[in-house]
Amino acid sequence: xxxxxxxxxxxxxxxxxxxxxxxxxxxxxxxxxxxxxxxxxxxxxxxxxxxxxxxxxxxxxxxxxxxxxxxxxxxxxxxxxxxxxxxxxxxxxxxxxxxxxxxxxxxxxxxxxxxxxxxxxxxxxxxxxxxxxxxxxxxxxxxxxxxxxxxxxxxxxxxxxxxxxxxxxxxxxxxxxxxxxxxxxxxxxxxxxxxxxxxxxxxxxxxxxxxxxxxxxxxxxxxxxxxxxxxxxxxxxxxxxxxxxxxxxxxxxxxxxxxxxxxxxxxxxxxxxxxxxxxxxxxxxxxxxxxxxxxxxxxxxxxxxxxxxxxxxxxxxxxxxxxxxxxxxxxxxxxxxxxxxxxxxxxxxxxxxxxxxxx
Numbered sequence: 001x002x003x004x005x006x007x008x009x010x011x012x013x014x015x016x017x018x019x020x021x022x023x024x025x026x027x028x029x030x031x032x033x034x035x036x037x038x039x040x041x042x043x044x045x046x047x048x049x050x051x052x053x054x055x056x057x058x059x060x061x062x063x064x065x066x067x068x069x070x071x072x073x074x075x076x077x078x079x080x081x082x083x084x085x086x087x088x089x090x091x092x093x094x095x096x097x098x099x100x101x102x103x104x105x106x107x108x109x110x111x112x113x114x115x116x117x118x119x120x121x122x123x124x125x126x127x128x129x130x131x132x133x134x135x136x137x138x139x140x141x142x143x144x145x146x147x148x149x150x151x152x153x154x155x156x157x158x159x160x161x162x163x164x165x166x167x168x169x170x171x172x173x174x175x176x177x178x179x180x181x182x183x184x185x186x187x188x189x190x191x192x193x194x195x196x197x198x199x200x201x202x203x204x205x206x207x208x209x210x211x212x213x214x215x216x217x218x219x220x221x222x223x224x225x226x227x228x229x230x231x232x233x234x235x236x237x238x239x240x241x242x243x244x245x246x247x248x249x250x251x252x253x254x255x256x257x258x259x260x261x262x263x264x265x266x267x268x269x270x271x272x273x274x275x276x277x278x279x280x281x282x283x284x285x286x287x288x289x290x291x292x293x294x295x296x297x298x299x300x301x302x303x304x305x306x307x308x309x310x311x312x313x314x315x316x317x318x319x320x321x322x323x324x325x326x327x328x329x330x331x332x333x334x335x336x337x338x339x340x341x342x343x344x345x346x347x348x349x350x351x352x353x354x355x356x357x358x359x
Contacts (some may be wrong), residue, residue, distance in 0.1 A: 002071030005038045013038055013046050016061050022120040022263055023095075024203050024238055025166065025338040028196035029053040033121075033176045035168045039075070041065035043191040047185060048229070050075075054166040056093030056265070072143075073107045083111070084270060090313040091269040103268055116242060116282065119249060123226055123237040128256055129234050131214050133355035134141075140224040141180040143193060152224075154187035155209055162207050166195045178232060180224040183215055190217035192225035201338035202229055203238040206251065222255035244285045273303045273312040277324060289334035296328035297340070300347075323352035 028034035048061035179193030241248035280295035325348035
């Protein structure tokens with residue numbers, strides 16, 4: 001069976017989250033403080049759950065629940081994917097438990113999938129002296145309704161969009177969430193906000209304006225936010241980052257977080273060219289240069305063959321096309337394919353040359 005729960009009944013699925021600290025955002029959805037929806041096999045006594053939240057979709061529980069997997073595959077094919085295309089989504093993210101690993105490819109369309117992992121950290125109780133790391137003219141400020149209403153505050157809109165990304169709207173963030181930011185000369189440099197809050201638990205995320213990175217601001221604002229969370233009576237604070245995001249992991253450790261475990265995720269990019277490019281990027285970051293070069297080659301061949309059908313999100317501009325060609329050239333060179341590297345460099349030049357950050 002496959003039943004959509006009414007919002008008032010979302011809490012019926014909460015027992016499926018027992019001992020799953022890393023799924024706090026999903027718990028916020030089921031508790032009513034974050035937007036989303038949920039399907040279960042049995043509304044009275046759920047054994048399997050497919051849910052949507054602000055940062056993706058979730059699949060947990062028993063894969064053998066009567067009729068659930070087949071009905072879910074039909075839902076993904078007939079409703080989720082058409083709806084995503086109508087909304088111009090680039091990709092769908094699905095977090096899943098190990099028990100579902102053998103089902104993923106049967107549930108999703110037959111096109112390249114990108115598998116990854118998220119690392120989960122919890123604050124370990126060692127709060128660094130963040131104040132000593134900041135210049136005197138940088139002030140740590142609470143992110144509240146008054147601050148978010150300041151039209152004179154530079155970079156405020158970037159911060160506001162970040163604040164509301166996991167909440168229904170700005171009012172919901174102000175009601176349920178919290179955060180801190182660093183301000184200098186009437187400009188926001190960096191901020192850290194709660195992704196969700198459930199009881200005495202929270203998860204947080206950070207962002208720093210590009211020109212202010214690599215100056216220690218992320219670690220400082222994260223520590224300031226932990227201090228604010230503790231002041232609010234929050235005793236358990238989590239942090240997620242993708243396994244390839246070494247900078248985020250380093251900031252978490254610097255702010256006093258301890259890695260607990262990791263969990264599985266898969267990306268379904270709606271254009272298969274995008275999927276191949278992301279797969280290539282991850283292989284390049286992991287140092288598997290031959291696999292990266294092959295995925296880049298497949299992506300550009302497929303793009304050539306399907307160019308008239310739909311433009312891949314990651315190749316929407318000439319700058320991004322040049323950038324991915326350049327990355328392909330690097331991968332080929334590192335894999336020892338001199339001719340392939342030269343070919344990709346020539347293609348990059350044809351698109352106007354490589355521009356840092358063009359992708």
